[in-house]
Amino acid sequence: MTGCRLSAFSILGVCALFALSGCFGPPAPAPTSGSSTLSATATPVATPSATANPSAPISPSIEPIPPATAAPSPAPTSPAATGETTPAGLPQQVAPLTVYYVAIGDNGTSGPITGCGDSLVATTTAPVRFTDQVGPSIRTLLANKNRAVGLSGLVNVLYQSNLTYLGGELDGSTITIYLSGQFMLSGVCDIPRAKAQLEFTAMAASGATNARVFVNGRPIDDVLSLK
Template identity: 70%
Template sequence: MTRPRLSAVSVLTFSALIILTGCFGPPAPAPTSTSAAPTTTAAPTTSPAARPTGVTSAPAAPLSTAAAPPSSAPASPPPTEEPVPGGLPEQVAPLIIYYVAVEDNGVSGPLIGCGDSLVATTTAPVRFTDQVRPSIEALLANKSRGVGLSGLVNVLYQSNLSYAGGELTGSTITINLTGQFMLGGVCDIPRAKAQLEYTAMAAAGATSAQVFVNGRPIDEVLSLT
């Protein structure tokens, strides 16, 4: 039996196919559905508009609404204002006490009563916070009629009076006394009143004074003396 003979063209074509197959290799397999798609990592941004198109951000974690557990450390006390000191500052100064210059006719001080003058004197330095109390108490504690060698007179020297309290309202100082007056005559009434009022005004820096004795105005009490 005679074999079919290959033509020269067929041989050349077959040889070319073998050469191409050795150079390029078999064709690459087609991608399957199980191949993972490449992931794209978005760079962090501060604004939603800056995110790349087509990239979906992961949802933010929900905020917790549960209250935070109490701390074991003691809470700091709230800030408080500085305490305001009560009353007047303590100071040391002489006290001003008023006595009477009998029949001086206002030459040495304010004219009072029966043609007399009221004269201011000073004590040795005294420590105090409220000057009214020590001033009135110093006046009432003096049990001498004459005031040294000054020639001044203290008409309250026989009276049994005690200081019970005082209050400054505006420019008026009010003082309260307890006890009884013991005076030497009708002219001692304005003298006693003036000594108390002027001593209280000087101590409080007031321009007027009211004096009460056992809860009653001094004028009423002295009218019965």
């Protein structure tokens, strides 16, 4: 019986050893699975690096973008304004521009009556190259900082105003132009004169029969109102 007990204890001891060895056995693979987890974690790290490789080709293409972004900043004025006013595919041409000035006291004899018994008179410039005639015509009018128009006897009531042409659009027979800045006029009679100069110059350039003028986002009548 004693021998049987010893053998039973010895068997239990051997089983315990095997059980212990079974407990410590798997941890050896556990680091392997841990290392595989690290390698799996390394795979995403490798993926960003792989993404970095495509980004290397992208960064060269990004470098041209700053110049491209910088380039539009100097150039937007003429192309952008032309793009707003010009229908796609409008051909370039060379022709004089028509700009309207005022004949004081002419009472409609030389052109449409305006102001306080005055006339609007069309004048033409030297030939100019353009695709959109509205922008160049309005800019020519606003760029004239002389009250007297040469020796013609005509007057430019906008000569003191600080206005900038932003763009325009033609809708059927109506041309709408957008300006920014401020008017500087010499009296009550200059209000209808200034409005007429802008509207008739825009209509002559676009072929429209009606014109609307907005200054700083507001209709010109509101801007020039004395109320």
